[in-house]
Amino acid sequence: MAGKRRAVVLLSGGLDSATALAVARDEGFACHALSVAYGQRHSAEHKVVEVRLDAIGGSALTDPSIPVPEAPTSGIPVTYVPARNTLLLALALGWAEVLGAWDIFVGVNAVDYSGYPDCRPAFVEAFERLANVATKAAVEGHGRFRVHAPLIRLTKAEIIRLGHRLGVDYGLTVSCYQADAAGRACGRCDACRLRREGFAAAGVPDPTPYLERA
Amino acid sequence: MAGKRRAVVLLSGGLDSATALAVARDEGFACHALSVAYGQRHSAEHKVVEVRLDAIGGSALTDPSIPVPEAPTSGIPVTYVPARNTLLLALALGWAEVLGAWDIFVGVNAVDYSGYPDCRPAFVEAFERLANVATKAAVEGHGRFRVHAPLIRLTKAEIIRLGHRLGVDYGLTVSCYQADAAGRACGRCDACRLRREGFAAAGVPDPTPYLERA
Numbered sequence: 513m514a515g516k517r518r519a520v521v522l523l524s525g526g527l528d529s530a531t532a533l534a535v536a537r538d539e540g541f542a543c544h545a546l547s548v549a550y551g552q553r554h555s556a557e558h559k560v561v562e563v564r565l566d567a568i569g570g571s572a573l574t575d576p577s578i579p580v581p582e583a584p585t586s587g588i589p590v591t592y593v594p595a596r597n598t599l600l601l602a603l604a605l606g607w608a609e610v611l612g613a614w615d616i617f618v619g620v621n622a623v624d625y626s627g628y629p630d631c632r633p634a635f636v637e638a639f640e641r642l643a644n645v646a647t648k649a650a651v652e653g654h655g656r657f658r659v660h661a662p663l664i665r666l667t668k669a670e671i672i673r674l675g676h677r678l679g680v681d682y683g684l685t686v687s688c689y690q691a692d693a694a695g696r697a698c699g700r701c702d703a704c705r706l707r708r709e710g711f712a713a714a715g716v717p718d719p720t721p722y723l724e725r726a
Numbered sequence: 727m728a729g730k731r732r733a734v735v736l737l738s739g740g741l742d743s744a745t746a747l748a749v750a751r752d753e754g755f756a757c758h759a760l761s762v763a764y765g766q767r768h769s770a771e772h773k774v775v776e777v778r779l780d781a782i783g784g785s786a787l788t789d790p791s792i793p794v795p796e797a798p799t800s801g802i803p804v805t806y807v808p809a810r811n812t813l814l815l816a817l818a819l820g821w822a823e824v825l826g827a828w829d830i831f832v833g834v835n836a837v838d839y840s841g842y843p844d845c846r847p848a849f850v851e852a853f854e855r856l857a858n859v860a861t862k863a864a865v866e867g868h869g870r871f872r873v874h875a876p877l878i879r880l881t882k883a884e885i886i887r888l889g890h891r892l893g894v895d896y897g898l899t900v901s902c903y904q905a906d907a908a909g910r911a912c913g914r915c916d917a918c919r920l921r922r923e924g925f926a927a928a929g930v931p932d933p934t935p936y937l938e939r940a
Binding site: 592593594595596597598599602603605606607609610629630632634635638639641642643645646647648650651 | 806807808809810811812813816817819820821823824843844846848849852853855856857859860861862864865
């Protein structure tokens with residue numbers, strides 16, 4: 513595998529980032545997966561860097577006093593975590609610089625979660641621009657960082673079809689905001705609803721162990 | 727104090743960030759100080775958020791296998807921590823959004839540490855631009871984030887004179903990269919040398935307890 517370009521892939525344990533990893537592999541990158549535990553409710557994920565974002569709070573995902581919504585809401589959802597993707601990409605950028613990687617993959621998606629400001633193309637472009645003035649590697653002219661968001665304009669069904677074609681085992685991914693310790697999904701929250709509808713629309717069998725049927 | 731605008735101030739425990747805090751207070755902000763423990767060697771600092779950047783390594787400040795330099799070096803120093811200020815500002819931005827603050831103060835300085843890419847005006851401007859596309863508060867049009875770097879173009883002597891005028895007690899700050907548990911400075915590293923020269927040039931008495939005299 514000598515000569516393969518390295519990439520850092522942000523991996524949350526969910527469906528989208530698993531698909532982004534499959535895309536990065538398919539494009540020939542040697543992938544280094546980075547998972548971040550930021551005090552979110554479910555944490556069956558592989559932990560590499562721990563950031564106690566629950567010290568800051570302000571989101572249903574990190575603050576137990578804010579309930580996780582079980583119905584679609586208008587506007588930016590309460591599951592928005594302030595500056596989360598800025599932080600995740602900052603950690604990925606730091607690791608990429610240490611590894612000598614110039615490519616960062618992130619599974620953000622602007623379609624289903626159009627409410628999240630840090631899932632939009634404008635955000636990804638602004639971060640890429642920042643990365644290239646923030647780092648020793650870029651400023652010394654050794655290369656240029658690129659932030660890949662291969663799912664950003666896809667629907668959930670298109671993401672699932674893409675990952676299915678690339679061999680992703682979605683049974684190993686967890687989307688639910690309040691999965692139990694065994695990784696079983698509640699079947700009721702926003703993330704479960706989008707996942708379930710995505711598999712149905714994609715015509716791909718849904719391997720998710722939901723605790724509650726639709 | 728009702729009606730005062732809030733600001734998040736990144737506080738490292740060092741001389742520069744203490745001065746930035748004094749400037750923010752002098753400008754009338756209600757200040758919320760944020761300290762981040764990122765696995766750096768000295769950690770006498772007030773801890774709010776812990777990020778295990780030593781898991782990533784790549785710097786003399788977070789990797790015990792890389793020695794802290796004791797003489798000036800050319801180019802970007804080995805004490806550069808990959809993407810550190812991107813990460814610190816991301817945490818400050820998240821907290822600012824939760825607090826309803828629009829102002830972030832950071833004590834970066836482009837003069838003495840011109841080697842650090844993430845201490846330059848171009849970096850601060852790129853982060854400010856990112857902040858205003860990354861966050862719910864800005865995207866919903868409630869205001870505009872501003873990153874203040876009041877020391878960015880000052881020499882160390884100018885910073886010390888400014889802080890001295892504003893009443894900063896520099897005896898409470900630690901600049902040394904390898905201070906001991908009691909906060910005593912080594913007197914030999916790059917940061918000690920810059921600090922010592924700064925007090926001398928400013929004509930302000932240096933209250934630092936150096937273990938080794940110049």
